[in-house]
Amino acid sequence: xxxxxxxxxxxxxxxxxxxxxxxxxxxxxxxxxxxxxxxxxxxxxxxxxxxxxxxxxxxxxxxxxxxxxxxxxxxxxxxxxxxxxxxxxxxxxxxxxxxxxxxxxxxxxxxxxxxxxxxxxxxxxxxxxxxxxxxxxxxxxxxxxxxxxxxxxxxxxxxxxxxxxxxxxxxxxxxxxxxxxxxxxxxxxxxxxxxxxxxxxxxxxxxxxxxxxxxxxxxxxxxxxxxxxxxxxxxxxxxxxxxxxxxxxxxxxxxxxxxxxxxxxxxxxxx
Amino acid sequence: xxxxxxxxxxxxxxxxxxxxxxxxxxxxxxxxxxxxxxxxxxxxxxxxxxxxxxxxxxxxxxxxxxxxxxxxxxxxxxxxxxxxxxxxxxxxxxxxxxxxxxxxxxxxxxxxxxxxxxxxxxxxxxxxxxxxxxxxxxxxxxxxxxxxxxxxxxxxxxxxxxxxxxxxxxxxxxxxxxxxxxxxxxxxxxxxxxxxxxxxxxxxxxxxxxxxxxxxxxxxxxxxxxxxxxxxxxxxxxxxxxxxxxxxxxxxxxxxxxxxxxxxxxxxxxxxxxxxxxxxxxxxxxxxxxxxxxxxxxxxxxxxxxxxxxxxxxxxxxxxxxxxxxxxxxxxxxxxxxxxxxxxxxxxxxxxxxxxxxxxxxxxxxxxxxxxxxxxxxxxxxxxxxxxxxxxxxxxxxxxxxxxxxxxxxxxxxxxxxxxxxxxxxxx
Numbered sequence: 001x002x003x004x005x006x007x008x009x010x011x012x013x014x015x016x017x018x019x020x021x022x023x024x025x026x027x028x029x030x031x032x033x034x035x036x037x038x039x040x041x042x043x044x045x046x047x048x049x050x051x052x053x054x055x056x057x058x059x060x061x062x063x064x065x066x067x068x069x070x071x072x073x074x075x076x077x078x079x080x081x082x083x084x085x086x087x088x089x090x091x092x093x094x095x096x097x098x099x100x101x102x103x104x105x106x107x108x109x110x111x112x113x114x115x116x117x118x119x120x121x122x123x124x125x126x127x128x129x130x131x132x133x134x135x136x137x138x139x140x141x142x143x144x145x146x147x148x149x150x151x152x153x154x155x156x157x158x159x160x161x162x163x164x165x166x167x168x169x170x171x172x173x174x175x176x177x178x179x180x181x182x183x184x185x186x187x188x189x190x191x192x193x194x195x196x197x198x199x200x201x202x203x204x205x206x207x208x209x210x211x212x213x214x215x216x217x218x219x220x221x222x223x224x225x226x227x228x229x230x231x232x233x234x235x236x237x238x239x240x241x242x243x244x245x246x247x248x249x250x251x252x253x254x255x256x257x258x259x260x261x262x263x264x265x266x267x268x269x270x271x
Numbered sequence: 272x273x274x275x276x277x278x279x280x281x282x283x284x285x286x287x288x289x290x291x292x293x294x295x296x297x298x299x300x301x302x303x304x305x306x307x308x309x310x311x312x313x314x315x316x317x318x319x320x321x322x323x324x325x326x327x328x329x330x331x332x333x334x335x336x337x338x339x340x341x342x343x344x345x346x347x348x349x350x351x352x353x354x355x356x357x358x359x360x361x362x363x364x365x366x367x368x369x370x371x372x373x374x375x376x377x378x379x380x381x382x383x384x385x386x387x388x389x390x391x392x393x394x395x396x397x398x399x400x401x402x403x404x405x406x407x408x409x410x411x412x413x414x415x416x417x418x419x420x421x422x423x424x425x426x427x428x429x430x431x432x433x434x435x436x437x438x439x440x441x442x443x444x445x446x447x448x449x450x451x452x453x454x455x456x457x458x459x460x461x462x463x464x465x466x467x468x469x470x471x472x473x474x475x476x477x478x479x480x481x482x483x484x485x486x487x488x489x490x491x492x493x494x495x496x497x498x499x500x501x502x503x504x505x506x507x508x509x510x511x512x513x514x515x516x517x518x519x520x521x522x523x524x525x526x527x528x529x530x531x532x533x534x535x536x537x538x539x540x541x542x543x544x545x546x547x548x549x550x551x552x553x554x555x556x557x558x559x560x561x562x563x564x565x566x567x568x569x570x571x572x573x574x575x576x577x578x579x580x581x582x583x584x585x586x587x588x589x590x591x592x593x594x595x596x597x598x599x600x601x602x603x604x605x606x607x608x609x610x611x612x613x614x615x616x617x618x619x620x621x622x623x624x625x626x627x628x629x630x631x632x633x634x635x636x637x638x639x640x641x642x643x644x645x646x647x648x649x650x651x652x653x654x655x656x657x658x659x660x661x662x663x664x665x666x667x668x669x670x671x672x673x674x675x676x677x678x679x680x681x682x683x684x685x686x687x688x689x690x691x692x693x694x695x696x697x698x699x
Contacts, residue, residue, distance in 0.1 A: 072589065075584070075588060100592075102591075104590065110586065110589070114585065116583065126600070127590035130596055131591060181590060
């Protein structure tokens with residue numbers, strides 16, 4: 001446990017009330033890419049207003065599980081999902097579910113910052129505009145401003161809202177992507193290794209931001225960094241070879257894991 | 272790892288090792304040399320082609336003209352209806368005036384041959400457009416007829432014995448008197464671009480062919496661009512990947528390789544015979560060309576769509592954009608430069624296509640440009656085909672000039688494609 005600072009453990013301890021309601025629930029989720037099975041009977045709860053970290057070695061299925069939560073895997077032809085995933089008790093794989101609405105409610109931030117090659121303003125305004133969230137032009141300006149403020153980017157870009165979003169630095173681009181996700185007022189934000197392409201300073205800013213966002217949103221984050229999982233999450237789930245090995249409060253996972261594989265992974269013995 | 276399997280120390284400076292490295296470097300140099308030789312060969316062949324075209328074609332870009340004074344005397348040109356005048360008489364009077372010393376009618380007829388046969392029309396058009404010249408004299412630059420044009424440009428050698436020349440000593444003498452009097456000029460040949468085809472090479476121009484090619488390409492673009500993009504979007508973004516779509520894909524690629532004459536036959540059988548569209552019309556030409564351009568556009572559009580990074584699609588899907596929004600708002604706008612480039616290259620191919628146009632009758636002899644897509648027309652490549660077939664000496668240089676004009680259009684279109692690609696290309 002030498003890799004965790006006491007402070008990090010403390011923050012993890014602070015925000016870990018067991019009582020939080022379940023926002024999303026995976027029940028015996030199996031995912032297949034063609035013949036190959038990527039997830040085996042994964043059952044995992046995502047609690048409201050908490051950060052849930054998914055950890056595990058490469059190819060363990062954590063990103064696959066994350067992408068099931070907003071049906072991003074639908075875009076892959078050969079991918080099929082069995083089992084049940086619910087959002088507020090409602091099965092999101094029910095054919096009656098509107099995928100467009102689901103993806104607005106469950107937003108996503110990707111590994112590599114991927115702003116649209118448009119202006120900063122347009123990047124944020126796009127989502128609210130297609131969903132009709134703003135009736136007047138002034139409303140849209142307001143949404144753009146609040147989203148940028150929540151993402152901690154407003155002060156840096158307020159004078160160049162109409163310059164291309166791709167001209168920002170990597171860390172700013174990633175916060176722009178977070179602002180873009182926030183702009184459509186999601187309930188859950190999925191983050192797929194959001195800091196893996198960023199330098200340590202930008203990473204620290206994004207991690208800080210994640211902690212702030214927890215107040216209003218439920219967050220699921222995939223990460224390869226144990227320190228990051230420990231710093232930002234309240235609950236951690238460990239995946240290995242498509243199985244959910246262990247899941248629990250982050251402090252417990254990092255101090256007293258039940259499974260030997262978790263122990264080995266977080267102490268750096270494999271993965 | 273046991274010690275027996277460890278590789279032996281290798282002597283990098285031994286003669287064997289040095290020789291091996293030397294051979295490898297030599298192979299690098301050979302590969303480079305082969306490429307260089309190939310490039311030089313290609314450039315050389317292209318240079319020979321262009322040079323030979325310029326050598327034969329450059330004379331067609333200037334035209335020998337003779338300044339002649341015409342008199343619109345009321346006897347031949349009635350003031351109230353100038354268009355109905357006897358302009359043949361006006362022209363022969365002008366020739367008589369030009370050579371006052373000739374009184375033999377046979378010699379005078381020879382002398383009239385210096386002016387193009389189109390002189391009568393040129394004078395009629397001028398007088399009709401300028402009715403105020405009625406009863407007065409006016410000077411016009413009239414094209415010289417083909418033999419004298421060639422003589423003036425030096426294509427006909429004056430030093431050859433008379434029987435081996437197309438122009439007699441008498442004709443040369445007449446022409447030389449005009450030269451001495453300073454009436455002969457060789458200005459830039461605008462007629463090549465503003466006239467339509469003519470039996471007389473000195474009057475023949477490409478205006479009709481350029482208009483015909485323009486209309487045909489317009490029809491071709493209006494059909495193949497939207498249909499091609501829509502088809503490519505369906506195949507790339509919506510179609511399930513199965514045996515049927517594989518079959519469609521293979522056949523689109525096959526279609527791109529079908530010989531163009533087959534499309535011409537198809538156009539003849541379907542568009543003209545079954546649908547009853549007019550022969551020789553740019554509409555039919557454009558339809559046939561669009562059949563050929565369509566596979567090209569579908570293929571380049573699919574490549575352009577494929578090259579848009581998936582992260583952009585995911586970004587749009589991730590905030591709840593629906594499929595059409597992902598495609599129309601994000602993927603397609605980013606793919607447009609690539610699509611445009613491919614489309615222009617496809618259209619440039621269509622511009623040079625001859626065989627299908629011959630089959631649908633776009634090689635007619637037409638002396639006026641088409642007024643629309645339903646009028647009979649020729650196209651640039653078919654005009655070249657017609658001229659190449661004509662016996663008059665003047666058409667030899669005109670054929671080369673027409674090829675240069677066609678190549679000019681092709682170079683312009685390809686340059687536009689390259690410009691668009693570099694101007695709008697995005698780097699990720």
